[in-house]
Amino acid sequence: MPQTSIREVAKRAGVSVGTVSNVLNRPDLVAEATRDRVRAAIEELGFVRNESARRLRRGPERTAGEFGDQPRRAFGVVVEDLTNPYATDVARGAEAALNASGHDALWLSSDYSAAKERRSLELLEEQRAAGVLIIPVDLSARDISGLRTAGMSVVLIDRHTPDVCSAQVDHVAGGEIAAAHLLGIGRERIAFVTGVPEPEPCVERRDGASRTITEAGSAKPATLIQDAMSPTEGQAAAHQLLELSPRPDGVFCANDLLAIGLINELTRLGIRVPEDIAVIGYDDIELAASAAVPLTTIRQPRRELGWEAAELAMAELGEGKSHQHRQVVLRPELVIRESA
Amino acid sequence: MPQTSIREVAKRAGVSVGTVSNVLNRPDLVAEATRDRVRAAIEELGFVRNESARRLRRGPERTAGEFGDQPRRAFGVVVEDLTNPYATDVARGAEAALNASGHDALWLSSDYSAAKERRSLELLEEQRAAGVLIIPVDLSARDISGLRTAGMSVVLIDRHTPDVCSAQVDHVAGGEIAAAHLLGIGRERIAFVTGVPEPEPCVERRDGASRTITEAGSAKPATLIQDAMSPTEGQAAAHQLLELSPRPDGVFCANDLLAIGLINELTRLGIRVPEDIAVIGYDDIELAASAAVPLTTIRQPRRELGWEAAELAMAELGEGKSHQHRQVVLRPELVIRESA
DNA sequence: AGCGTAGCTTGAAACGATTCACGATCTTCG
DNA sequence: CGAAGATCGTGAATCGTTTCAAGCTACGCT
Numbered sequence: 040m041p042q043t044s045i046r047e048v049a050k051r052a053g054v055s056v057g058t059v060s061n062v063l064n065r066p067d068l069v070a071e072a073t074r075d076r077v078r079a080a081i082e083e084l085g086f087v088r089n090e091s092a093r094r095l096r097r098g099p100e101r102t103a104g105e106f107g108d109q110p111r112r113a114f115g116v117v118v119e120d121l122t123n124p125y126a127t128d129v130a131r132g133a134e135a136a137l138n139a140s141g142h143d144a145l146w147l148s149s150d151y152s153a154a155k156e157r158r159s160l161e162l163l164e165e166q167r168a169a170g171v172l173i174i175p176v177d178l179s180a181r182d183i184s185g186l187r188t189a190g191m192s193v194v195l196i197d198r199h200t201p202d203v204c205s206a207q208v209d210h211v212a213g214g215e216i217a218a219a220h221l222l223g224i225g226r227e228r229i230a231f232v233t234g235v236p237e238p239e240p241c242v243e244r245r246d247g248a249s250r251t252i253t254e255a256g257s258a259k260p261a262t263l264i265q266d267a268m269s270p271t272e273g274q275a276a277a278h279q280l281l282e283l284s285p286r287p288d289g290v291f292c293a294n295d296l297l298a299i300g301l302i303n304e305l306t307r308l309g310i311r312v313p314e315d316i317a318v319i320g321y322d323d324i325e326l327a328a329s330a331a332v333p334l335t336t337i338r339q340p341r342r343e344l345g346w347e348a349a350e351l352a353m354a355e356l357g358e359g360k361s362h363q364h365r366q367v368v369l370r371p372e373l374v375i376r377e378s379a
Numbered sequence: 380m381p382q383t384s385i386r387e388v389a390k391r392a393g394v395s396v397g398t399v400s401n402v403l404n405r406p407d408l409v410a411e412a413t414r415d416r417v418r419a420a421i422e423e424l425g426f427v428r429n430e431s432a433r434r435l436r437r438g439p440e441r442t443a444g445e446f447g448d449q450p451r452r453a454f455g456v457v458v459e460d461l462t463n464p465y466a467t468d469v470a471r472g473a474e475a476a477l478n479a480s481g482h483d484a485l486w487l488s489s490d491y492s493a494a495k496e497r498r499s500l501e502l503l504e505e506q507r508a509a510g511v512l513i514i515p516v517d518l519s520a521r522d523i524s525g526l527r528t529a530g531m532s533v534v535l536i537d538r539h540t541p542d543v544c545s546a547q548v549d550h551v552a553g554g555e556i557a558a559a560h561l562l563g564i565g566r567e568r569i570a571f572v573t574g575v576p577e578p579e580p581c582v583e584r585r586d587g588a589s590r591t592i593t594e595a596g597s598a599k600p601a602t603l604i605q606d607a608m609s610p611t612e613g614q615a616a617a618h619q620l621l622e623l624s625p626r627p628d629g630v631f632c633a634n635d636l637l638a639i640g641l642i643n644e645l646t647r648l649g650i651r652v653p654e655d656i657a658v659i660g661y662d663d664i665e666l667a668a669s670a671a672v673p674l675t676t677i678r679q680p681r682r683e684l685g686w687e688a689a690e691l692a693m694a695e696l697g698e699g700k701s702h703q704h705r706q707v708v709l710r711p712e713l714v715i716r717e718s719a
Numbered sequence: 720a721g722c723g724t725a726g727c728t729t730g731a732a733a734c735g736a737t738t739c740a741c742g743a744t745c746t747t748c749g
Numbered sequence: 750c751g752a753a754g755a756t757c758g759t760g761a762a763t764c765g766t767t768t769c770a771a772g773c774t775a776c777g778c779t
Contacts, residue, residue, distance in 0.1 A: 044735055055759045060737055070757060090505035091434040092735035095764050113502060121486065122467050131462065134488070138495075143502050146461065146486035148474070155478075162453060162483050165430035166506055270669040300669045307671075329610040329640045331647075331671030384765055395729045400767055410727060432765035435734050 043086045052080035094167060112169035113143045114352060117159050119176050121148040124324040132345025133172050140353055151236055153177035170352040172196060192355035194348045197240050199366050204355055206348040206367040210240045213337045213371040214247025217291050217319050220373055222255050226289030226317055229260045232276045233293035234268035241293040248291055268293060273300025288316055295320035295327045295336055302332050317379035333376035340369050383426045392420035434507055452509035453483045454692060457499050459516050461488040464664040465681060472685025473512050480693055491576060493517035510692040512536060532695035534688045537580050539706050544695055546688040546707040550580045553677045553711040554587025557631050557659050560713055562595050566629030566657055569600045572616045573633035574608035581633040588631055608633060613640025628656055635660035635667045635676055642672050642718060657719035673716035680709050
C-alpha cells in the first residue's frame with residue numbers, strides 16, 4: 040500500500056474523486072454534510088495530497104490573483120554563505136516579503152562554489168519553484184536563460200546584468216563614503232583589508248574608496264588580502280598591518296567580521312583604536328554595535344535589499360510576458376560609532 | 380505552448396518517448412548515435428524534465444543503493460534561527476553529510492514560531508522531500524507521525540522522544556562542566572544569564588549547572604532572563620548583573636553571543652574579566668576565540684551533530700520498515716581561554 | 720538455413736490529482 | 750403541474766514522466 044490517494048478517501052467517504060478534490064480546493068462548492076464526511080475520511084486515513092500530481096496536472100501556475108485563495112508558492116533564496124550575517128539578513132528580508140504575500144522561502148547555500156550554485160539552481164528547477172533570488176557566485180547568462188525558459192522568475196542580488204531583475208546596494212558609493220569619512224577625520228595613510236575569493240561588491244567598494252582617496256591627493260591605499268572574510272582572518276590582518284611602512288593610520292575593511300577581528304587583535308597588541316589606527320567596517324551587522332570598540336561602519340540596508348528582491352520576483356511572476364526587467368539600487372549609509 | 384515535454388523531444392529526435400527517458404535515466408542502454416541525437420534535441424529545445432511528473436510516476440523512492448546512479452534526494456533542514464551561528468553550523472554539518480552522499484539540503488527557518496515551523500514541515504511534505512532534520516520549536520507527536528506516514532524520515536536535533544531518531548548534545552553535562560570550571564577557579568557567587576523563549580537545551584544546561592553548584596555547597600545561582608540570546612541583550616545583562624547583591628564573581632551564559640555582549644559591556648564599565656567577574660559561554664562560535672577577551676566556553680560539536688543527524692536520516696530512509704530509532708548523544712567539551 | 724542471443728527501441732499503461740461538461744435533485748413560481 | 754434555475758456530484762480525460770513486456774535487427778554459431 041504505497042500511498043493513500045484521493046481515490047481511497049473517496050471510497051471511504053462514499054463520494055467521487057472529483058468531490059474530494061473539491062473539498063480540498065473549493066470547499067464552498069461542496070455541501071456541508073459531504074464536506075464533513077470527506078474531511079473525516081481524510082483525517083482517518085491520514086491523507087496528504089501528493090503535490091507532484093497536483094502540480095503536474097495544474098501545469099504552470101495560473102496567473103495568480105484569481106478569486107479566493109492565493110496559490111502558495113516556493114521561492115528559492117540562494118546565498119553564498121549561510122554563515123555570513125550579511126547574507127542571512129538579506130535572506131531574511133526576502134523571506135519576510137515572501138511570507139507577507141503568502142509564499143515560502145527555501146534557502147540554499149552555494150558555499151562560494153560555482154558547482155554547488157549550479158546544483159542549487161537545478162534543484163529549484165526540478166522542484167518547479169516559482170522563482171529564485173540569488174547572490175551569485177558565478178552565474179552565466181546561459182544558466183539564467185535556462186531558468187527563465189523553465190518559467191521561473193530570477194532576481195539577482197548584489198550584481199546586475201541588463202536582462203534580469205536585480206536589487207543591489209551602490210557599493211561604489213559605499214566605498215566613497217567610507218574613504219571620505221576616514222579622510223575627514225584626518226587619516227592619510229589608508230589600507231584596505233579584504234579576502235578572497237573577493238566578491239564583486241567588495242571590488243566595487245575598493246574601487247570607490249581608492250578613487251576617493253587618490254582624488255583627494257593621498258597615496259593609493261595598500262591592500263591586504265586574506266584567505267577569507269572572517270574575524271580570524273581579521274586577526275591575521277592586524278599583524279600584517281603593523282609590518283607595513285609607513286604604518287597606516289586608517290583601515291577600511293571589506294566587512295565587519297574582518298574589522299572586528301582586526302580591532303580585537305590590535306587592542307590586544309596595545310594599539311589604540313581609533314587613536315592610533317581608525318577602523319571602519321562594512322555591513323553594520325548586529326555585533327558591530329556591541330563590539331569591544333563599537334564599530335563605525337557602512338550600513339547596508341540588507342533587509343530592504345532582500346525585501347525588494349523578493350518584491351521584484353513576485354512582480355515578475357505576476358506580470359508574465361509584459362514584464363520589464365527592473366534594477367533597484369539602494370544607497371548605503373554611514374554609521375558613526377567609536378572605531379573611526 | 381506550455382512546456383517542452385519529453386514527447387516533443389522524441390519527435391524532434393525521431394525516436395520514441397521511452398528512448399528519451401532512457402537517455403535521461405539510463406544512457407548506457409541507448410546506442411551512442413541515438414543518444415547524441417536525443418541530447419542535441421534536448422539542447423535545442425531547452426528541455427527540462429518535469430520533476431513533478433517524474434516523481435509522480437516513480438512513487439516512493441526505491442530503496443536506494445540500486446545499481447548505477449544514486450537517486451538524488453532533497454532533505455529539509457529546519458532550524459529556529461538562521462541568524463544564529465550555532466544553528467547554521469549544525470545545518471552546515473548536516474548539509475556536508477548530505478552532499479557527501481549526493482543529496483541536497485533545503486534550509487527552512489521557523490523563527491521560533493510554531494506556526495512557521497508547521498508550515499515549513501507542510502512545505503517539505505508537499506514537495507515530497509526525503510526527510511527532515513529539525514531543531515524543533517514546538518513539535519507535537521502528531522506532526523511527526525504525520526510526516527512519517529508521508530514516508531519521510533524525521534530526525535530531531537537537540538531534543539528527543541523515544542519514537543524518533545535524534546541527535547543531541549548532552550547539555551546537562553555541559554552545564555555541569557561549566558559550573559565545575561567556575562567553581563574550580565574559585566568562584567563562589569555564580570549567576571546564569573539566559574534569554575526567552577528559553578530553548579529546552581538551555582534549561583538543561585541550567586539544571587546541570589545548578590545542581591553542580593548547590594551540590595558543591597554554594598548558593599543557588601541567580602538567573603538573569605533577557606529578551607533574547609543576542610549580544611545586545613548580553614550588554615543589558617551586564618547592568619542587571621552589577622545591581623545584584625552580593626555581586627556575582629562568575630557568570631555562566633546560555634550562549635556565546637550573550638557572553639560576548641556581556642563581556643564587552645562589562646569591560647566598558649571598567650569591570651575586569653576574568654579578574655573581577657569570570658565569564659563562561661556556551662557553543663564556541665568562531666567569534667569566541669577572537670573576541671576582545673578570548674572566551675572560555677563549552678564547545679558543542681555542532682558540525683558533528685548535524686552530520687550525525689543527517690546520517691541518521693539517510694539511514695532511516697535506506698532501512699525502510701526494519702528501521703530502529705536511534706538516539707545519538709554527543710558530549711560537549713570545555714575550551715579554556717581567558718574569560719574564565 | 721535455422722536458431723539463440725545480445726543490443727536497441729517501441730508504445731501503452733501507470734502514477735495521483737484537477738478539471739469540466741453533464742446529470743441528478745431540489746426549489747421556486749407562474 | 751411543469752419548467753426553469755440552483756445546487757451538488759460524477760467520472761472520464763488529462764498533465765509529463767517512467768516502466769516494462771514485447772518487437773525488431775544483426776550477428777554468431779551449429
